[in-house]
Amino acid sequence: MKTVVAAAIVREGRLLLAQRSYPEEVAGLWELPGGKVEDGESIASALQREIAEELTVRIEVGEPVGEPVTLGDNVILVALHAWLVDGEPVAAEHSAVMWVTGEQLRAMAVDLVPADAVWLEDLVGLLG
Numbered sequence: 001m002k003t004v005v006a007a008a009i010v011r012e013g014r015l016l017l018a019q020r021s022y023p024e025e026v027a028g029l030w031e032l033p034g035g036k037v038e039d040g041e042s043i044a045s046a047l048q049r050e051i052a053e054e055l056t057v058r059i060e061v062g063e064p065v066g067e068p069v070t071l072g073d074n075v076i077l078v079a080l081h082a083w084l085v086d087g088e089p090v091a092a093e094h095s096a097v098m099w100v101t102g103e104q105l106r107a108m109a110v111d112l113v114p115a116d117a118v119w120l121e122d123l124v125g126l127l128g
């Protein structure tokens with residue numbers, strides 16, 4: 001079983017979204033940034049590594065958000081609550097980043113990557 005981990009980074013009642021640049025099917029859609037957990041790595045440290053690479057920031061990682069989502073054969077996607085501890089996010093590997101309120105997140109639900117859209121209400125709940 002492979003795991004992909006994604007960050008629900010929250011600051012002052014807003015969630016950080018990152019816009020995918022590839023592949024074509026999801027380019028332009030928004031996701032929780034993250035990536036694949038490597039062998040021997042914890043989920044939390046994989047997320048810290050991926051977020052440092054993708055957004056050039058350091059995060060602290062907390063509890064899971066929502067239920068894991070099955071991505072395909074033997075791949076699960078997990079979201080973890082997270083917050084910034086150093087730096088300001090830069091889209092190093094995405095097209096853009098943005099901070100959204102719960103209301104804004106609901107309004108753009110159709111622009112989320114399909115797997116992440118499953119967590120819509122969990123994410124809105126995090127934003128209070």
Ligand code: DCP
Binds near residue numbers: 004006031077115
């Ligand atoms: N994924 C997702 N929702 C997220 C993050 C990832 O549905 N919030 C999916 C997209 C891919 C898989 O998980 O199918 C892996 O995500 P990556 O962004 O790591 O995919 P890459 O293809 O960029 O990985 P790599 O470039 O390392 O091969």
